[in-house]
Amino acid sequence: MFKKVLPLSSILFLRFLGLFLVLPVLSVYALDLEHATGFLVGVVVGGYALTQAIFQIPFGTMSDKYGRKPTILFGLIIFLIGSLVCAYSTDIYTLMFGRFLQGAGAIGSVVTAMIADLVEEKTRGHAMAIMGGFIAMSFALAMALGPVIAANFGISVIFLITAALAILAIGVLFLKVPTPPKIKHIYHNKTKTADILKDNNLLNMIIINAMQKGLMTIAFVLIPIILTKPEYGFSWEKAELWKVYAPAMIAGLIAMGPAAVFGEKRNIPKQIFLLSIVLFLASFLIMGFTTSSTVFVFGVIFFFIGFNMMEPLVQSMISKFAKVHQKGAALGIANSAAYFFTFLGGTFAGLYLDISDRETLGITLGAVIVLWLVWTAFKLQNPVRHSHLYIDEAEVDFDKLYALESEHIAEWYINETEKVVVIKYVTSQMQEDEIKSKISK
Numbered sequence: 001m002f003k004k005v006l007p008l009s010s011i012l013f014l015r016f017l018g019l020f021l022v023l024p025v026l027s028v029y030a031l032d033l034e035h036a037t038g039f040l041v042g043v044v045v046g047g048y049a050l051t052q053a054i055f056q057i058p059f060g061t062m063s064d065k066y067g068r069k070p071t072i073l074f075g076l077i078i079f080l081i082g083s084l085v086c087a088y089s090t091d092i093y094t095l096m097f098g099r100f101l102q103g104a105g106a107i108g109s110v111v112t113a114m115i116a117d118l119v120e121e122k123t124r125g126h127a128m129a130i131m132g133g134f135i136a137m138s139f140a141l142a143m144a145l146g147p148v149i150a151a152n153f154g155i156s157v158i159f160l161i162t163a164a165l166a167i168l169a170i171g172v173l174f175l176k177v178p179t180p181p182k183i184k185h186i187y188h189n190k191t192k193t194a195d196i197l198k199d200n201n202l203l204n205m206i207i208i209n210a211m212q213k214g215l216m217t218i219a220f221v222l223i224p225i226i227l228t229k230p231e232y233g234f235s236w237e238k239a240e241l242w243k244v245y246a247p248a249m250i251a252g253l254i255a256m257g258p259a260a261v262f263g264e265k266r267n268i269p270k271q272i273f274l275l276s277i278v279l280f281l282a283s284f285l286i287m288g289f290t291t292s293s294t295v296f297v298f299g300v301i302f303f304f305i306g307f308n309m310m311e312p313l314v315q316s317m318i319s320k321f322a323k324v325h326q327k328g329a330a331l332g333i334a335n336s337a338a339y340f341f342t343f344l345g346g347t348f349a350g351l352y353l354d355i356s357d358r359e360t361l362g363i364t365l366g367a368v369i370v371l372w373l374v375w376t377a378f379k380l381q382n383p384v385r386h387s388h389l390y391i392d393e394a395e396v397d398f399d400k401l402y403a404l405e406s407e408h409i410a411e412w413y414i415n416e417t418e419k420v421v422v423i424k425y426v427t428s429q430m431q432e433d434e435i436k437s438k439i440s441k
Helices: 002-021 026-030 038-066 068-087 092-104 108-118 121-153 155-176 193-198 200-228 242-265 269-289 293-321 327-355 358-379 398-402 432-439
Strands: 386-392 409-415 420-426
Touching (some): 038 092, 108 121, 108 327, 121 155, 121 293, 293 327
Antiparallel strands (some): 386 420
16 A cells, blocks of 8 residues: 555655745745735745635646646646745746646645555555655655755755756656556435535534634634734844754654644544644644743744644544545545635735734734634544445446445445455454355346
């Protein structure tokens, strides 16, 4: 399984590394460009996410029609062009256009769907957790490298590195990514996309994904500006930003592993999410009110820990809660919502800095996060543990299979490439022999 997931996770790693490298410093550097305002800087920081949100579903549809690999290639080329536009921009509007182009290569859901195509259902949750872990690692690594590269070589060099990473990802796509199998989905009732939003757990995961990403861009607008601008009382040099990001990155990486293990192995993702939300609350209240550099650093550390605890579990939980024929749509909706909130977060933070103060922003964010915490506590449930029965097509009586009904069978489908029928059932309520007796010839 790991060999199938590694190449695609590497593509996401390279792409997100390119996007994340600029996040720790983009707002403070963009603020010095011609025509820049706090609002426009916020749009620049989150701008890539607006076009990501717009193009997630079209790219998913394109991948269904023309294939996953050609669609991923097309998206990476657009991302490459956008990175070059950003690298050579000299005013805020050109930089904004480049950021929009970067986001227009919206391949995230396509890569996720391809992982779902390649990996068996029983290990898909683990595969999604691995993918989330790679994204979290790209985030952590970028936080350490971004400020150092920008301070020594300038922000343009980061965008050139991003373009090089896109070229490397294209190489991985053609040299290492296998062709996915063909899956046939058969159900008595076709599930509509609207059903995804009616599922409480899926809706809550969409909200969690969106809030996490929105708060991420808010943090990356606020952190460098608050620390470097004299009016906020800290007056750090840009070259010193690594001092806040490095310990935060280390703490986030340390927290990520145990959170993924406990969330997956012990089936307690809800508790992990709630703890992460509490850390977000503490983080933004500290960043809004403290006058101490040391305390501010701890606020940033709390944010990184919360973010990295969530990241490996989000995609995995969406994959677990969705039925197999819903996964593409569910991941597409979740990622579109996340990117839209990423854009809103950056825009909101930039606008707020123009019209208000950081204390009021801290109170506003604190109130929103408390509402999110209460909602999640009451609405989200930990997933039911399922097992999967794999049975050769030749052994199955399809008349019996089509008539198979049980409240303890979540779904079934046919893997036409491997010529097996896959039945997903509640582990505590049924046994394999019982199911086989119902559908065998």
